[in-house]
Amino acid sequence: xxxxxxxxxxxxxxxxxxxxxxxxxxxxxxxxxxxxxxxxxxxxxxxxxxxxxxxxxxxxxxxxxxxxxxxxxxxxxxxxxxxxxxxxxxxxxxxxxxxxxxxxxxxxxxxxxxx
Amino acid sequence: xxxxxxxxxxxxxxxxxxxxxxxxxxxxxxxxxxxxxxxxxxxxxxxxxxxxxxxxxxxxxxxxxxxxxxxxxxxxxxxxxxxxxxxxxxxxxxxxxxxxxxxxxxxxxxxx
Numbered sequence: 001x002x003x004x005x006x007x008x009x010x011x012x013x014x015x016x017x018x019x020x021x022x023x024x025x026x027x028x029x030x031x032x033x034x035x036x037x038x039x040x041x042x043x044x045x046x047x048x049x050x051x052x053x054x055x056x057x058x059x060x061x062x063x064x065x066x067x068x069x070x071x072x073x074x075x076x077x078x079x080x081x082x083x084x085x086x087x088x089x090x091x092x093x094x095x096x097x098x099x100x101x102x103x104x105x106x107x108x109x110x111x112x113x114x115x
Numbered sequence: 116x117x118x119x120x121x122x123x124x125x126x127x128x129x130x131x132x133x134x135x136x137x138x139x140x141x142x143x144x145x146x147x148x149x150x151x152x153x154x155x156x157x158x159x160x161x162x163x164x165x166x167x168x169x170x171x172x173x174x175x176x177x178x179x180x181x182x183x184x185x186x187x188x189x190x191x192x193x194x195x196x197x198x199x200x201x202x203x204x205x206x207x208x209x210x211x212x213x214x215x216x217x218x219x220x221x222x223x224x225x226x227x
Contacts, residue, residue: 030213042119042206042218043158088158092213100170103148103208103216107157 003027004089004106012112019076021109023089030092030101032065034074037086037108081115117141121207121219128226133195136222138207139188147190148216149182150206158206164190165212197226
């Protein structure tokens with residue numbers, strides 16, 4: 001079953017604009033991660049934010065985490081055509097009664113950046 | 116340049132045949148995941164291993180799927196017998212516990 005849900009499902013913007021993608025999840029997490037996938041290839045890790053962190057930056061990426069709302073957002077600033085891809089949030093979840101966490105993914109957001 | 120290697124890249128098989136997918140995780144990683152990706156279901160976690168021990172395979176249809184890690188350099192996912200609904204892209208990923216996962220390029224399985 002999906003732990004995370006991304007919103008919106010699809011996003012189309014003009015090059016140079018900012019893209020904001022949201023993720024909501026259901027249970028407590030150890031960390032939340034964002035990944036990118038190009039055309040059905042393997043996913044590539046973008047950024048990880050721990051449950052005790054609120055904001056993190058990496059280049060043009062900014063991730064926020066609100067554990068009280070069980071939500072995260074990924075902001076890509078000054079988007080480029082090359083940012084066109086699918087973006088996934090993944091949560092490192094500690095199963096109920098379990099000692100070993102696992103990484104589960106949402107269904108993804110399709111981002112199109114028009115030149 | 117360390118990477119996760121999956122073989123084969125593409126597999127077309129007839130219904131009822133056995134399919135074996137292989138994964139070489141990045142050396143030193145202690146966690147290996149198997150995921151299945153379809154348009155309808157997205158990325159589903161099938162099974163994962165930590166230090167080669169299977170931890171959770173609740174995402175797998177047990178009657179036909181099996182996942183093993185015979186040694187630290189090889190993880191396998193078998194389907195026997197295969198069915199058309201198994202058609203999907205299967206990804207292997209490896210990493211350290213509670214850290215980012217590194218994905219292979221996937222095996223695109225088509226069962227006809």
